[in-house]
Amino acid sequence: MAKGLDCGTSFYIAATEDTIKKQRNAFLTVDGEVGQVKRMLKRQGIPFVEKAGKIHIVGQHAFNYAQIFSTAELKRPMKSGLLNPTEKDALPVLNAIIGELIGKAKDGETCVYCVPSKPIDVQREVSYHEDVLRTIIEQYGYSVKKIEEAVAIGYEGLVDTQLTGVAISMGAGMCNIAVMYQGMTALSFSVSRGGDWVDENVSMDTGVSKAKVTNIKESSDTLDLSAANYQNIYDEDTDEANVLIAIRSYYGALVNYLLTNLKVQFEGVENVPNFPNPVPIVIGGGTSLVKGFLDVFNEQFDQNEFPIPISEIIHIEDAHTAVARGCLSEAQLIEEDDED
């Protein structure tokens, strides 16, 4: 059975034809005597990883702990879309997360995973990140192939326009962009700003911890960035209202940064195709899940400044799992081709 794996900074998501599994990509190291800590975690059914005499709580439980105990440091195996170079315990945790999500392969199954495009605003290569993930997935017996994250979005959102248009994946660590023409990638790149960048800046400006900002962003019922709702928030003078105003502000800045860099990249590349007819922009990824996101995007988008004629801006259905589903489609087609 083919599998698609979205290796995101905030979430790892695996898709098969009948299941989607999500795992928060975070962990927290627990101090104390190893045996005692293990017994306590087992009793409470909290998932953990033991490595080199250290116990790490993994996933959503770690995230929840970090919000309750403000002194607890939530660790991230990945940062800005790539392996976190400062996190020494990242690889065993990643290995355990991937193992749980995809399991062991039966009869040479295919697993397609996503990789970021080369970032334009930081000096980092993506090769090592790709190789580590490939090695981990291969270890579970899969035939492994990679595709670019934004292309995976294109496979889900640009099929009605013959895979022609602009695909944007807005993740926690980075935003990936691909300009596609007839299934070919004319231009692809990433910027190292995403949901984490919004959270960090909101946290600095409002004095609320980053974990709490993330939580408000992901689960607040009152968070709605749409223009009509936004006006009402101004009247309030609460901590949450301050956070919401800051979140909206930084979302605007993030989209502006993305569109400006897309324009600059597009104008700087030779042999880019001419688009005689308007094409859609399709957006997916966890950072685009916030209510009213399209309003913010439309506010920042200016057709007169944009180098490609745009027909519509679409928020892809089930944006959080779109990358994993795009990877799954590719894996299924590879397996069908192999059978033929």
Added chain:
Amino acid sequence: MAEQFVFYSLFLWQIGFIIGILLKLFYKPSGKKFVSTVVSNKPTVEVETPKSKPSHIDVEMKKNISLHKAKVSSVKSDEVIKGKVSTQKEKLKQLRRG
């Protein structure tokens, strides 16, 4: 006295003649020529030697990735959604096969 002079003279002539034949038969000149050198007082001239610029060669990186497996792992997925997963596979297949 005159007889002795003639005898020795002929004897020396014969030896010289034989040596001449032997040299002609067996002596091979080395080809070296001794030419008198002339020391020039002109100053040396610096000549720029052509330097070929080596083009770069791409070398595949030797991947030596250690997997760092955990000793114990009890990780369970945070969220599992069961049910048919909707994808655009069929449309993609049609596009690829024209």
